[in-house]
Amino acid sequence: MSDRTFFFRDGYNLKEMFERIYAPDFIEAFRQHGNIVDEEGATLEINKNNCYVGLSQSCNNEEDQIYREMEEAFEMFGRLGDKLNVKLYKLSGFDFTLTDAISNRIDGYKNRNQNMKEVDTFSPTGLKYNLFIEDTRYKQGFMDVKFKIEMKSYIYEPIPEVSINTFFIEVRLYHSTGLVAVFNPNGTAKNSTDVLYVLFLLFHPQTPIINEVVFDEAQLIMIQLKLNGEVSSPRLKTDNDLKVDIYGLNKMNYEDPLVKAVNSHAKLRIYELQSTCVVQGHRFNLKISEDGRIQIETFVETDVLDRIIVDIEWTILKSHYFKPTSMQIDELMKIKNKGSLQTQRRKKEKEIQQDLVLLLNNNKSNSSLGEKAINLTTTILLNIGHFLSQKVEEIVVDGLVELDLSTYLALREYLIDYLVIKFRHSRTRSTEYANKIIRIMQKMINLSSGDAVNLIEQFENMIRTD
Secondary structure, three states: OOOOOOOOOOOOOHHHHHHHOOHHHHHHHHHHHOOOEOOOOOEOOOOHHHHHHHHHHHOOOOHHHHHHHHHHHHHHHOOOOEEEEEEEEEEOOOOOOOOHHHHHHHHHHHHOOOOHHHOHHHHHHOOOOEEEEEEEEEEOOEEEEEEEEEEEEEEOOOOOEEEEEEEEEEEEEEOOOOEEEEEOOOOOHHHHHHHHHHHHHHHOOOOOOEEEOOOOHHHHHHHHHHOOOEEOOOEEEOOOOOEEEOOOOOOOOOOOHHHHHHHHOOOOEEEEEEEEEEEOOEEEEEEEEOOOEEEEEEEEOHHHHHHHHHHHHHHHHOHHHHOOHHHHHHHHHHHHOOOOOHHHHHHHHHHHHHHHHHHHHHHOOOOOOOHHHHHHHHHHHHHHHHHHHHOOOOOOOOOOOOOOHHHHHHHHHHHHHHHHHHHOOOHHHHHHHHHHHHHHHHHHHHHHOOOHHHHHHHHHHHHOOO
C-alpha cells in the first residue's frame, strides 16, 4: 500500500520530515550531532545524512525522542506539502454544485464503508474490483474525495492464495467548472476513469460525460503568460511525432539562430512547457503538458494547485481568442475566390500576418518563446478584429489615434472582405468599419503594451456594458 498523498496530507512521519528539510537547514539544526566516526575511528564529513545518524545515536535510537527533535526542526525549516503530479479531467453536462443531499449521500457511503462495486447505481461502470470512499473534505469552491481500490490477484505457487493490492486515488472537484484534478500515483488511467464515473454518478444518475483536458500550443503559452512564468524548457513535435527539446532557454540565448529556428518553425508545435514560477510565495519549476498533466518536483501545498487552476480556467474560458488565424483566413479566401490556389491563400495569409506584426510595432512580446509568443498575440488581435466586426456600428471609443492605413493594406482588405461576406455590409460601409476596427486594435495594443493577457482584458473592459 502506498502512503503517497497530495490532497489528504495530515502530518509527516520521520522520513517525510527528513526529505522536506533541505540540507543546509538540516545541518544548521543538528550540526552538534554530526561529529560521528566510522568503524576505524575516522571523523566523517558533516552532511545531512551523518547529522541524522548522529541525532539517532544521541537519542539512543528511541523513535519518539527522534520524532520530537525532528518535529521542532521541521516547524522552523520544513517545506510543507507534497510533490504535485495530477492529471486534469472535465465533467460535463450538469451543474456540479455541492448540495446537502449530495454530501450526505457521499458521507453515507463512506461511513458504511460501502463497496461501490455492489451498489446498483454504479453497476453500469463495470467495476471489476472493490472500490470504497475512504475520506472526504468539503471546502468553499471544491471538494476532495479519497478512493480506496482493492484489486485481487491469485498466487499459485508455492501454495494457492489470494493477494489483495490496495492503493488510493485522490481527486479534487472544482464545482463551478467541473474540472477535476486526479492524483493517481499507483493506478492506471482506467482506474482514474472509473473513480470519475462514480464521482459523476454521485452527483447525477445520468450517463457520465467525462473528458480528458487537452491543451493546444496557444493554451500552453497563455497559461505560462498568465502565471508570469519564465519558460526554460519547451518541448516541440510535428504531426508525425518528430520531437525536439530545448533545454536552458532564457533571454540570453533565445536569439541563438538554431534556437530561434526551432522555436519559430511552423510545423513544430509545443506540447509541453517547463517554466520557473512563483505562486503563493513558492518558487518552483512547473511543467504543463498537452495531455492535461501538471507537475511540480518540489514540495508545495494544495493552494498552489488551486492558483494554477484559476489561470487554467481563465485560459479555457478565453479559448475563442486563440482560434487559428490561418484557418479563418483560408476559409474567407475560399469564399471570396472559389478558384484560388493554396499558394495564393498562403501568400495572403503571410501578408496579413506581417501587417498584424507591424501593428504591434514596438509592443512585441519579450517572451523567451520569441516568434511563438508574437504569433499568439497576433492571433488574439485578429480574433478581436472579428469580434469587433459583430458590433462595430455601436462601439464608441474615445481617443482613437490617426494611422496611415495604407501601411496595413492586406489587413484592411481582409477586414473589408470579412465585413462584406460575413455581415453583408456594402463595400463602402465595410471600408469605413475596417478603418475603425484597425484604429481600435491599435488602441488596444497601446493600452496593453502588446501583452497577450492584458490585450484580452483591455478588450473585454472596453466592450463591457455593465
